Amino acid sequence: MTSAASKTGNWELVRRGIIDENTIFRLAISLCPAIAVTSTMRNGFLMGVAVLFVQVMVNVSISLMKGFIHPRIRLPIFMLVISGWVTITDMLMAALAPDAYRQMGLYIQLIVAFASILAGAEMFASKNSVVKSLFDGIGRGTGFLVALVIISAFRELLGKGAVLGVPVLGGARPLLIMVLPAGGFLSVGLLMALFNWADTRFLKKEKGR
Amino acid sequence: MHHEFIKLFELVVGASLVNNFVFTRFLGLCIFFGVSKKMSTAVGMSITFTAVMMISAALSWTVFTGVLVPFHLTFLKIVVFIGIIAGLVQASDTIMRKVAPDLFRTLGIYLALISTNCIILAVPLVNSSENCSFPESIAFGLGSGIGFSLALVIMASIREKLELADVPVPFKGLPIAFIVSAMIAMAFAGFSGLIAE
Numbered sequence: 365m366t367s368a369a370s371k372t373g374n375w376e377l378v379r380r381g382i383i384d385e386n387t388i389f390r391l392a393i394s395l396c397p398a399i400a401v402t403s404t405m406r407n408g409f410l411m412g413v414a415v416l417f418v419q420v421m422v423n424v425s426i427s428l429m430k431g432f433i434h435p436r437i438r439l440p441i442f443m444l445v446i447s448g449w450v451t452i453t454d455m456l457m458a459a460l461a462p463d464a465y466r467q468m469g470l471y472i473q474l475i476v477a478f479a480s481i482l483a484g485a486e487m488f489a490s491k492n493s494v495v496k497s498l499f500d501g502i503g504r505g506t507g508f509l510v511a512l513v514i515i516s517a518f519r520e521l522l523g524k525g526a527v528l529g530v531p532v533l534g535g536a537r538p539l540l541i542m543v544l545p546a547g548g549f550l551s552v553g554l555l556m557a558l559f560n561w562a563d564t565r566f567l568k569k570e571k572g573r
Numbered sequence: 574m575h576h577e578f579i580k581l582f583e584l585v586v587g588a589s590l591v592n593n594f595v596f597t598r599f600l601g602l603c604i605f606f607g608v609s610k611k612m613s614t615a616v617g618m619s620i621t622f623t624a625v626m627m628i629s630a631a632l633s634w635t636v637f638t639g640v641l642v643p644f645h646l647t648f649l650k651i652v653v654f655i656g657i658i659a660g661l662v663q664a665s666d667t668i669m670r671k672v673a674p675d676l677f678r679t680l681g682i683y684l685a686l687i688s689t690n691c692i693i694l695a696v697p698l699v700n701s702s703e704n705c706s707f708p709e710s711i712a713f714g715l716g717s718g719i720g721f722s723l724a725l726v727i728m729a730s731i732r733e734k735l736e737l738a739d740v741p742v743p744f745k746g747l748p749i750a751f752i753v754s755a756m757i758a759m760a761f762a763g764f765s766g767l768i769a770e
Contacts, residue, residue, distance in 0.1 A: 395602040396602045451651050550752060560745075
């Protein structure tokens with residue numbers, strides 16, 4: 365993987381993180397916040413930005429430190445670096461966006477247990493240069509951000525009839541269930557099925573040509 | 574004493590049914606969707622998780638109130654809790670291997686998956702942010718464990734049947750599992766009035 369990854373271009377890495385290896389829709393890991401904080405688009409966006417920040421910072425710092433970490437103790441070191449950056453993000457969020465923090469503080473702290481961030485550190489940043497790791501982090505983080513924004517836009521539109529708090533559906537009555545916990549599961553399930561469907565159609569077309 | 578017991582019982586019921594970790598707080602979803610395909614795995618996972626949750630709740634309460642609060646180090650709680658859980662998992666791995674090799678053979682593989690799992694870490698984080706007492710922390714750990722086990726067992730029994738069902742192709746696998754959990758979540762919403770706040 366190392367040699368293959370070092371040949372791939374920087375933007376190729378970003379594209380891979382967003383589309384081919386999208387954390388939520390493709391790998392189906394780190395799902396908890398994807399449902400927990402996506403009842404409004406604003407919260408989904410903020411959570412996505414927090415994850416993007418942690419992912420990029422962890423990738424860069426692990427890549428900088430990779431020469432000094434003994435392979436046998438690498439996992440505890442990675443966890444230490446990740447929890448350090450999560451603590452910083454936690455404090456920043458509490459100071460900069462106190463309203464949103466009150467609703468999603470627990471989930472910000474739980475970024476520390478994200479499989480995708482540890483995977484980025486273990487599989488990419490510990491083997492590649494700082495610049496490559498930076499772009500890999502941007503790709504993975506943006507993939508997560510995009511997925512959260514899609515899910516939360518879907519839920520806010522159907523559940524509250526609004527986009528970013530601005531009502532758009534006119535007089536139509538919104539479906540309350542979509543902002544309740546059950547709606548979170550329902551929308552992720554429906555969106556995943558939609559992407560599967562689009563994928564098979566698209567691939568079939570390609571094969572036909 | 575009697576009053577205290579009722580309060581603890583309320584906490585267990587509240588954490589397991591009303592605020593079920595999976596269906597209202599959306600924690601432990603990776604495990605919930607990952608291991609709910611077979612009943613036997615689901616049961617093994619439930620037992621291991623409940624035990625680890627209770628013990629880690631007790632240990633982290635002790636460290637949090639005994640060390641972090643008096644020395645004003647509460648901002649370190651994420652790092653410390655992760656360390657406690659990883660240490661606990663490693664220790665129980667070693668102890669089980671020596672003391673109960675049979676049990677280790679059935680439950681050992683689940684232990685390895687636990688150390689960086691959000692649902693385990695959430696217990697001490699919630700306990701510390703709500704300033705729970707020692708028995709309250711353990712009751713919350715127990716309730717969360719029971720709630721997670723309940724969710725896992727319900728889901729596993731449905732998914733075993735789902736294997737045989739004729740599901741539309743784009744919905745096969747994870748999407749239908751999400752839709753099923755949406756329905757279970759609706760049922761769990763019915764528990765919300767069970768305990769008066």
